[in-house]
Amino acid sequence: MQVYYQNLMGCLIKSGRSLIKSALALTFIIISLLSSQVSASEDPFDEKLVLRRQTLVVRDIEKSLALYRDAIGMEVIYDQVIKRPLSGSDREQVLRLIFLKASNQYTGVLGLVDYEYGYPDHPAHTKPIRHEGFTPGNSILVFNSNELSESWPLIEKSPGVKIITKPKLTTYPGYGGEGIIRVMVSKFYDPDGFLVEMNQLLDPLEPQ
Incomplete structure (x- = not known):
């Protein structure tokens, strides 16, 4: 009789371990599926229509950064100075383009652009x-x-x-x-x- 109970307890322990392993495996699968759904929903290529960004044409991009980055708390995800030949002029156009994100890097992004970066006296910067x-x-x-x-x-x-x-x-x-x-x-x-x-x-x- 003692051997019988020992064998029974052994079977129950093995069954319990198997159930725990199955539950852990199922939990991992569910978490993986949810994670993949979240990642997919954040990808703009999977959406029919996304309001990607609003870009502000600014006079002083450093003042804009002081507000949107330093005070409001947005994060810069793109910051480039771009140089292009300026049509009808002997100088090149220098612009600075910045993207800032709130909580998502694909939607709700704010753009800042200074089309005359490096030319503080340009009329664009003195526009009322x-x-x-x-x-x-x-x-x-x-x-x-x-x-x-x-x-x-x-x-x-x-x-x-x-x-x-x-x-x-x-x-x-x-x-x-x-x-x-x-x-x-x-x-x-x-x-x-x-x-x-x-x-x-x-x-x-x-x-x-």
Whole structure:
């Protein structure tokens, strides 16, 4: 009888080990599948239509970097000085093109371009800055951040930034008209007069 129980316990232990190995293998397969789906969804070539980037033509690219990179917290993923022959002129055009990402390197990318980089006295750099507000013909860059309280003091100190509204609570109707969405909303002009909102969501976009 003792031998019988010993054999039974041995079989149960082996079965338990097999179940654990199977469960671990299944977990690994699920994680791999989910990872591949996430990677694929981030690849713009797998999407029918992607809003890839908005590029801002700027007067002083260093001022723009002080805002978008240093204060808002975007990451530079491309930075090149490009030289080209300038049509109708005996000089070459020198431009600097920068791409910055938020959380994704394929979508929601912000471009900065100075078409007369290295020529600070060029008329393009002295063109008057227009602060026209929320009127037709003007676009708005909208950022969502979970660190608005940390980034806002840096935004206020960025050179050339003009504050419209400090962060304040604003509510919007929920998607499908269900409930409300609370957002801390701030508004300002960047150094070139582009409108920017730096916001923080306080409620999920979809009803829970």
